[in-house]
Amino acid sequence: MTAPSQGSRRIVFVTHAQVEIDPLRTVPDWPLNQLGRSRHETFSHSPVLAGVTSVYCSDERKARDGAAIHAAHLELKPKIVSSLGENDRSATGYLPPAEFEAMADAFFANPDQRVRGWESARAAQARIVATVRTLAELDTGAGDILIVSHGAVGTLLRCACLSRPINRSEDQPAGGGSYFVIQLPDWTTDPDWRTI
Numbered sequence: 001m002t003a004p005s006q007g008s009r010r011i012v013f014v015t016h017a018q019v020e021i022d023p024l025r026t027v028p029d030w031p032l033n034q035l036g037r038s039r040h041e042t043f044s045h046s047p048v049l050a051g052v053t054s055v056y057c058s059d060e061r062k063a064r065d066g067a068a069i070h071a072a073h074l075e076l077k078p079k080i081v082s083s084l085g086e087n088d089r090s091a092t093g094y095l096p097p098a099e100f101e102a103m104a105d106a107f108f109a110n111p112d113q114r115v116r117g118w119e120s121a122r123a124a125q126a127r128i129v130a131t132v133r134t135l136a137e138l139d140t141g142a143g144d145i146l147i148v149s150h151g152a153v154g155t156l157l158r159c160a161c162l163s164r165p166i167n168r169s170e171d172q173p174a175g176g177g178s179y180f181v182i183q184l185p186d187w188t189t190d191p192d193w194r195t196i
Contacts, residue, residue, distance in 0.1 A: 010144040013179060014178075014196060015150055016065070018176060026090075032065040043070070049074065052145070057084060057149065058086070059084075066148040091117025105168060151176055155170050161187050162191060
């Protein structure tokens with residue numbers, strides 16, 4: 001994939017890679033681990049990012065870490081936008097892996113419900129779609145936009161771009177660190193995730 005042609009722009013939506021899981025810290029405060037940082041460092045050299053002139057991320061530490069790596073390589077300053085955050089899971093906090101996976105299944109399977117107090121998938125989708133559309137409208141850069149965010153909201157955004165129902169089958173591959181490219185102004189994207 002190369003830089004955009006004149007008159008077109010793209011949004012490169014990247015999910016953070018692996019994190020340091022620490023049950024004693026709140027999930028939004030988890031940083032990238034060494035592997036996660038290395039994967040973002042490698043992706044910083046990808047031609048996919050050649051046309052990027054703006055970098056945005058959520059206010060969660062792992063997304064900020066990834067955005068800082070890419071922005072440094074691109075000689076840009078990342079802009080933090082809190083509404084790019086992951087679906088709100090504060091009602092449960094940290095969950096052991098098996099319990100988390102069951103909750104994620106329920107989140108996608110019941111998009112209009114606040115399962116165990118989590119933000120509903122429908123509400124999270126409305127938030128992420130509105131945020132990304134607003135950034136595209138307000139961003140004054142001439143080139144592409146890079147967003148570093150999270151897997152669940154990325155999945156919900158992809159479902160909207162592809163006009164597909166909310167379903168976990170659309171989720172990124174395990175391990176995070178995936179991306180997709182939205183073509184503007186028609187808001188289309190490829191049907192599959194790509195790995196950074």
